[in-house]
Amino acid sequence: MFGRAEGCASSSSRHTPRVILAFDLDCFYASVSVRNDPSLTGLPVGVVQKHLVVTSNYMARGLGVAKMSPVKDAVAGCPQLRLVDGSDLAPFRRAASEVRSAIRQRMPAGTPMEYLGLDEIFIDATDAVAEIALLAPKPPPLQGNMQGDVQDAAHLGAMARGAALAAELRAHVVKETNLTMCAGIGDSKLAAKIATGIHKPDSQTTFISGPKAVEQFLAPKSPRAIPGFGRGYLKRLNECRPDITTVRGLREAFPPGAEAALADALGSSESVAEHLLLACQGIDSSAVVPAGPPKIVSSEDSMRFCKTRGVVREKVLALSREMIGRLVDGVDEHGPRHPGTLQVKFRFTGTGYQPTFRSVSMPLSVSAPTLRNGNPHFSAAYDRAVSDVVKRTLAVLDDNGLQAPPFAFSLLGVGATNFSRSSTARPSLSSSAPFRGDSVLEKRQVEDPTTSCARSQSPRKNEKNVPNGDSVSKRSLEPCMGSDVPASCPVCGKAFSNATANIEINRHLDYCLSGQPSMGLSTRFPKKLGPRKNLTKAKTRHVGSFFTKQEQRR
Ligand code: DCP
Ligand code: MG
Ligand code: MG
Secondary structure (H helix, E strand, O other): OOEOOOOOOOHHHOOOOOOEEEEEEOOHHHHHHHHHOHHHOOOOEEEEEOOEEEEEOHHHHHOOOOOOEEHHHHHHHOOOOEEEEOOOOHHHHHHHHHHHHHHHHHOOOOOOEEEEOOOEEEEEOHHHHHHHHHHOOOOOOOOOEEEEOOOOHHHHHHHHHHHHHHHHHHHHHHHHHOOOEEEEEEOOHHHHHHHHOOOOOOOEEEEEOOHHHHHHHHOOOOHHHOOOOOHHHHHHHHHHOOOOOOHHHHHHHOOOOOHHHHHHHHOOOHHHHHHHHHHHOOEOOOOOOOOOOOOEEEEEEEEEEEOOHHHHHHHHHHHHHHHHHHHHHHHHHHOOOEEEEEEEEEEEOOOOOOOEEEEEEOOHHHHOOOOOOOOOOHHHHHHHHHHHHHHHHHHHHHHHHHOOOOOOEEEEEEEEEEEEOOHHHOOOOOOOOOOOOOOHHHHHHHHOOOOOOOOOOOOOOOEEEOOOOOEEEOHHHHHHHHOOOOOEOOOOOOEOOOOOOHHHHHHHHHHHHOOOOOOOOOOOOOHHHOOHHHHHHHHHOOHHHHHHHHHHHO
16 A cells, blocks of 8 residues: 555645656666767667666667676677766766756746656655646546556546646656656655656556555565665665565564664664655655755765876866866756855775865855856856866865875865855955965965865864765864955956955956956956946945855846
């Protein structure tokens, strides 16, 4: 009996079943790779990360190339397989974002949508379906496949409306993105999720509740099939009960009432254990939790031995490009946000699993208003932001062992965090982190460990743990925030000297943003190029309001 606990339906539909839609893109990385390189169309394709084919298209799967096969085995079994490098995740992230916005276009504002990884989406369509029912009281014929036991006409009607909506969304996503996906329709997240995997690819399945369905589709699966049963739980279960490999096994080993024992085995809370045991019986009342913007946007990579400065620099460059690309793409999805902190993550070979985190202020160029898809100055802004992040990251690594060879990193990562919506929370242009890579601040970071933003090898006492386990040091930011150093224009890169008055800087910025990026600082503002009232306003405006003003203009 896939189902929900009482009282979980949304407000407008308390007596009708919830209608949950789950979507999973077909052979996601492979589909995106083929879409982006049409010369691969009609060929068996495998996407490679490190030494694994992480996914393959359905043609390759038909030729025996399973997901997560070692490259050597995949090529031996299918010599005509075309391998694509999947180490750069940016195209996949971009495609995921396209799919999400295509779906959002078609759903009423405020519909709860939750993202799981890059290629899975849950939608609570209960309210949307109730609205459709008001407009068209007769339910449509059920589209796609159906599994399970019919309960009653009202239940079937709600599911049929959900199935019609899922079919429409799938067609819209194909039209907008050229990517296909499977859908599952059910009265809980669990039912909908299981349904997505029953008929693949490019198909949809409606799951009607019933005990037989649990036995057929859920009981034989790995406990990982239960939403919320993560890899960590599976690892702990394997350690203490290696005999349990299926949901049925878990259900038999931990019958109702054994929540405390399961919590003990998994290292979870009792309420989590209770949820998991109910899910083993097909009962899932968990809500679709709308995804907010991520708290950290990061890019990292593990490696065998990264032991020369040149190799470290190349790696940091690639990671910085990826992180900034993701920040830029995130603006389309979440609106402009300003990361205040650059988090550098690293681990030396042979020092165990635990990485070290260091936090410094994020170069302001990463918040430049020009760093936005479609902006004519994007390319210059992107290069500047990447270069600033690389320099600052290398300065942090210098302070943490890069300057004292021999060293060998086994993990490197950069992350943007501590986001604010408004740039007023950020340091002002005249008093803070500069845009130029060869700035006073950058030199301080490298040359003077006592004023460096990232100087300590050992964890600081005042480091604050954030929920994802990373740490952000507030004190480590202070030297950067307070530095009285020259800055430069985020649009054209022109340097501002210490003596430059705020009004001059504002005038220059107004001029640059009106499309004339080469204006000198001391040049008088020509009448024909800018309205006088801007100049009057500039007299009273602090330079720090620059970003806010740009946001308002947009
Ligand atoms: N992925 C990965 N490493 C894993 C699992 C998945 O890099 N261990 C990536 C590659 C997949 C994508 O995530 O393309 C989505 O994972 P899925 O499990 O949904 O697999 P696919 O979308 O590739 O195939 P399917 O059609 O079976 O959903
Ligand atoms: Mg998929
Ligand atoms: Mg998936």
